Amino acid sequence: MSVPGDCERISPILSRVGDKWTVLVILILSEEPKRYNQIRREVENISQRMLTVTLRGLERDGLVMRRVFAEKNPPWVEYSLTELGHTLVEPLLALCKWASTNYLLIEENARNAEATCN
Template sequence: MSVPGDCGRISPILSTVGNKWTVLVILILSEGPKRYNQMRREIESISQRMLTVTLRGLERDGLVSRKVYADKTPPQVEYRLTELGESLIAPLFGICHWSAVNADRIEGNQAAYDAEQAETA
């Protein structure tokens, strides 16, 4: 299987798409539009700064759109997946499913490896 495109071009994209915060934000937004604080509550372990940085990056990449409702007091901001962002849902769910199915096996391999390394140290 060959990698489509130039590795130099796709490397930063893979870094973004493979980032744990990106994955969580995309999966949360796959349920529909959300406001910032809704996402903060649903992704408990993310800091305010990291959520802001992640959303800005996804908006820059065209995966997420941001809409400001200035007519509300206070103004509200809503985030939603773009068509491009929605095209990422199926691959991410596939990776999440694969991870869930193989978690026990991987954790067992890690434990065996760590034990072997401890014996040789």
């Protein structure tokens, strides 16, 4: 089986969407638009810096939209998935299901490989 497309061009995209923080943020935003602190509460153990970096990257790539509500007092920001971002939800859910189904076998294989190396 060959990899579709130009590996050099798709590698950065796969790195972006395969990042654990990206996966979690996309899945959380698939439910509904959320404010920064709502996302931070739902993504356990993410630092403020990492969440900011992740959201900026997703916004830059056109997967997440940032909307400022300046008329609110105080002003606030809401994040939501773009149309492109929504197309990523189904593949990510399939990957999560696969990982959930196979994590015990993968952990066992890793333990066996480690034991063989020692």
